[in-house]
Amino acid sequence: MSQTVLEVEGLSKTYENSMHVVHALKNVSFSLKKAEFAVIMGTSGSGKSTLLHILSALDKPTSGTIKLNGQPCHHIFREPEASRYRLKNVGFVFQAYNLLKDLSAEDNIAVPLVLQGEPEASIQARVDEVLRILGLSAFRRHRPVELSGGQQQRVAIGRAIIANPPILLADEPTGNLDYNTSKEILDVFIKMREERQQTILLVTHDPVVAASADRVLFFHDGEIRDEYHCRGKQDLDNILRIFKTITEGR
Numbered sequence: 001m002s003q004t005v006l007e008v009e010g011l012s013k014t015y016e017n018s019m020h021v022v023h024a025l026k027n028v029s030f031s032l033k034k035a036e037f038a039v040i041m042g043t044s045g046s047g048k049s050t051l052l053h054i055l056s057a058l059d060k061p062t063s064g065t066i067k068l069n070g071q072p073c074h075h076i077f078r079e080p081e082a083s084r085y086r087l088k089n090v091g092f093v094f095q096a097y098n099l100l101k102d103l104s105a106e107d108n109i110a111v112p113l114v115l116q117g118e119p120e121a122s123i124q125a126r127v128d129e130v131l132r133i134l135g136l137s138a139f140r141r142h143r144p145v146e147l148s149g150g151q152q153q154r155v156a157i158g159r160a161i162i163a164n165p166p167i168l169l170a171d172e173p174t175g176n177l178d179y180n181t182s183k184e185i186l187d188v189f190i191k192m193r194e195e196r197q198q199t200i201l202l203v204t205h206d207p208v209v210a211a212s213a214d215r216v217l218f219f220h221d222g223e224i225r226d227e228y229h230c231r232g233k234q235d236l237d238n239i240l241r242i243f244k245t246i247t248e249g250r
């Protein structure tokens, strides 16, 4: 049986100020197995980014537990543990790439290894391997401004997986890209799962992206309202139907 990498149990997040109370997450529970590619689809404001922020210790849950490789993670929500946890345990890919503009593609990819104090010789070998998988070897010395959106996103994926984190989190990674480039980036995620056994949790509004995953979690109003296991045939139709049912409240 494949190993469970992530277990989320009863996770809730409430944002409060003097005017408003927002229940961004309400009792969310799910788990991810090693090399599973799971997608979250949901309406705007349904708590998708909040979940990813909590899983990467950028935000603190109001209640609930997270276990990574069987280890409870309640100590990760304060510094310096939060930074250490992020560096070691999560790769994060953003819609807006968020690369360091003065560094080349290869230096951007190497950042997590440099921060972890890895020796220079082994950094180079690992970066070379990732550049090869990403099809970026010819662009290694290009800075972000000299790369297309799709190439920049591939660099961002390289940076996210270079240190072999147990989970790769991606928040609308194809949101800024056209159809063909989105497809290329999706293929990179699939390759990361197949060649590196990478566990992936990806948020998307795109049902085509969702249909390429193993499993889709449907979020609405801070809750997981449904779940779909992709089988190949009819996935796109089924995903669209479930999404419509949830958003129309039927």
Ligand SMILES: Nc1ncnc2c1ncn2[C@@H]1O[C@H](COP(=O)(O)OP(=O)(O)OP(=O)(O)O)[C@@H](O)[C@H]1O
Binding pocket: 015, 016, 022, 023, 024, 042, 043, 044, 045, 046, 047, 048, 049, 050, 051
């Ligand atoms: N830091 C914050 N302070 C107060 N409220 C917040 C904060 N972050 C998120 N929220 C609220 O929590 C809810 C969930 O937001 P979240 O960003 O997780 O939604 P989302 O599903 O990612 O939406 P989208 O698809 O538009 O990106 C929203 O009502 C949002 O306004």
Ligand SMILES: [Mg+2]
Binding pocket: 048, 049, 050, 171
């Ligand atoms: Mg969001």
